Amino acid sequence: MERHLLPQSQIRKIYKGTHRKKKKAQQAFGFISSWLSPMRQVVLKQFKDYHPGWDGRMSALSYNSRHALIKTADGFDIDYRAARFCYGDLPGALETAVSLKDENTLVITWSREVGDGADDSDAVISILCFPAWEHQLLPHFYGSRKDGRVEVKFPSSVKNGLLHVQIAFKSLINERVSISQYAGFIDFGEPGEAAAVAGEHQAVSCCQPSSITGGLIKPQGVHEGREL
Numbered sequence: 001m002e003r004h005l006l007p008q009s010q011i012r013k014i015y016k017g018t019h020r021k022k023k024k025a026q027q028a029f030g031f032i033s034s035w036l037s038p039m040r041q042v043v044l045k046q047f048k049d050y051h052p053g054w055d056g057r058m059s060a061l062s063y064n065s066r067h068a069l070i071k072t073a074d075g076f077d078i079d080y081r082a083a084r085f086c087y088g089d090l091p092g093a094l095e096t097a098v099s100l101k102d103e104n105t106l107v108i109t110w111s112r113e114v115g116d117g118a119d120d121s122d123a124v125i126s127i128l129c130f131p132a133w134e135h136q137l138l139p140h141f142y143g144s145r146k147d148g149r150v151e152v153k154f155p156s157s158v159k160n161g162l163l164h165v166q167i168a169f170k171s172l173i174n175e176r177v178s179i180s181q182y183a184g185f186i187d188f189g190e191p192g193e194a195a196a197v198a199g200e201h202q203a204v205s206c207c208q209p210s211s212i213t214g215g216l217i218k219p220q221g222v223h224e225g226r227e228l
Contacts, residue, residue, distance in 0.1 A: 005156035012066070031076045032065050038137045039085055046086035046168065046177045063087065078135060081182045085127050085139075086168035091118040093145075096163045098184035104156055108167060108183055109149040117176060120146035122169040127180065132161030158206055159188045189225060 034044060036057070043060035050059035068083035069076060093110035101107050108126055122145040128138040136158065143150035154163075168180035 028065065028069060028071075028076060029061070031074070032061055032069055035078060035135050035137075036060055036064065036172050041141060042085055044169065045210065046088070047084075048126070049079075049089070050087040059087065060085065078131070080129050080131070080164035080166075080185075083129075083166070084127060084180050085137075085166060085176050086170075086180040088117075088179065089117075090169055090171055090176040090178040091116050092123070092178040092181045093167070096167060096181065096183035098186060100186060101151060103159075104151045104153055105152060106163070106165065106186070107149060108152065108165060110145075110167060110183070112146060112148045114145070117170065117171070118145065118169070119173060120144065120152060121172050122178075123172055124150055125168045125170055125180070126150060126152055126183075127166045127168075129164040129166070130158045130161075131164070133158045161189070162187050164212075 013052055032095050039060070040057060044056040045114055047056035048054075049059040049061070050056075050063055054062070064078075068079045091114075094113060095111040099107045099109075099110045100167040106128070111174070112120075114120060123141065124145065124147070126140045126142075128140070130136040138154065140150075142152070163186045165183040165185065166180045167183050169178040171177070
């Protein structure tokens with residue numbers, strides 16, 4: 001049987017293309033891993049239902065790599081409307097909104113309907129995302145579904161550019177958690193400018209695309225609050 005061998009030049013071309021794809025995949029995984037690092041304890045517990053064969057961290061990495069990671073000319077970015085930090089079948093809120101009470105206090109509000117296993121006692125998880133400050137993520141655990149609102153303090157040092165907000169609900173009766181949902185954003189602009197606040201938001205598909213993104217910098221962050 002006659003064999004047809006590829007020219008060396010074509011073999012090198014195929015190898016280089018495969019190597020580039022592998023390198024880009026490794027860079028993307030490194031970016032999303034670093035970005036999610038401050039949320040490790042949250043996603044380990046609250047994202048474990050996404051894939052039965054994976055732990056919560058790997059599930060969150062997979063989901064956000066597929067739905068929230070954006071490739072850019074300079075590297076990677078995050079679509080904060082599509083990103084998720086909790087994943088489960090507990091109902092969320094039909095409407096959400098964010099506003100500022102004062103210079104360092106964020107107010108998050110939500111509709112208080114219950115049903116399909118939701119309960120007034122469900123705990124609230126809020127996540128503040130600061131793209132301009134190395135994609136810093138600040139999770140907070142305070143309030144109940146029945147409250148319809150929560151106030152969250154944040155440091156003055158992060159008041160630059162966009163602040164994205166997500167919320168989720170965690171049952172205190174069982175292990176159910178809702179899919180975290182985009183609650184809105186506040187645009188602080190440049191230092192010294194007046195902040196612009198997004199309007200009310202209705203619940204959207206967990207995979208809805210958006211053009212509202214962050215910055216192109218290596219993410220870091222801190223984790224604070226009590227565990228659920």
